[in-house]
Amino acid sequence: MIVRAALVIAVIVAPLSLAHSQGAFPSKCPDGASLPFAKIEVSHPIDSSCSRLTGDPSVGDPSHLQNAVKNNFCATPLTPETYNLQQLVKLQADAVEKHVSFGFEHEPTSRDVVHSLGEGTLIRVKASLIEAHFADVPDGESVNCYKPNNEDNDIHIALGLSTDTEECSSVSAEISPHYRPETWSSIGDFETQKSKKYIPNPAIASRLQAATYRITGQLFFDGSHKPCTCDITKCNGNPRRATNWEIHPVYNIEVCRAGTACDENDDNDWLAFDTWWKHLSPAHVPPVHEHPKEKE
Secondary structure, three states: OOOHHHHHHHHOOOHHHHHHHOOOOOEEEEOOOOOOHHHHOOOOHHHHHHOOOOOOOOOOOOHHHHHHHHHHHHHEEEEEEEEEEHHHHHHHHHHHHHOOOOOOOOOOOOHHHHOOOOOOOEEEEEEEEEEEOOOOOOOOOOOOOOOOOOOHEEEEEEEEOOOOOOOOEEEEEEEOOOOOOOHHHHHHHEEEOOOOOOOOOHHHHHHHHOOOOEEEEEEEOOOOOEOOOOOOOOOOOOOEEEEOEEEEEEEEEEEEOOOOOOOOOHHEEEEEEHHHHOOOOOOOOOOOOOOOOOOO
């Protein structure tokens, strides 16, 4: 949403109607602040064809409420709080303890409890990239008005302590399609979906996994799924991950500078992903072999 998280939890109808009347997804916060990545933002057709902050009008109120939080580019406080991956995993237990509902068509009917646990907070996490792909293609999802294409859907990123961390132990980050920078879209090319299988692009995957990342964005509880942890053998449509708590949407992506300590609290150790990616030579993508992977 381009309204502050607390306002979305209280009332979403008025600001939403205003945003829709403008004919495009808003690119500024109520206080006039631009998108966190305004210097490199790129307009996409979805910015006008799916301008409602609540997404597709056909879904129910819990989904509308959740979608409005997914579309929040104005999380507070403005200075990000440093989290580690284990903290996001622990938040899952906290949500269960507080009887927060989650699962397909069981999204919370109120965001009050997850807000009290931190939803809407701007956070940053240091992590390695396990895998990434354009999510929910070709069916789309309600927040993006069920658009079928890569350009119109989120990029799902699985984060871990190392690149070989099992995905069932991962934490998710999601890059929204709204005004998504061109170089960020390259992350979605880590894997390509074909016949409900995800096929890695070795050249893209290897260079993306060569970096350590600092991901900044909103702390968000994805109530549409259940965690599919390493002790669960069949995911039934739920992405393999350890927690419903995500960084969503992503506000900033940085890579660790060579020769530094990769201290997540030292800005001097980090380089903008956009700058880093543009200075790499073009990747050659050789033929790859398919391997099964459950569709998100």
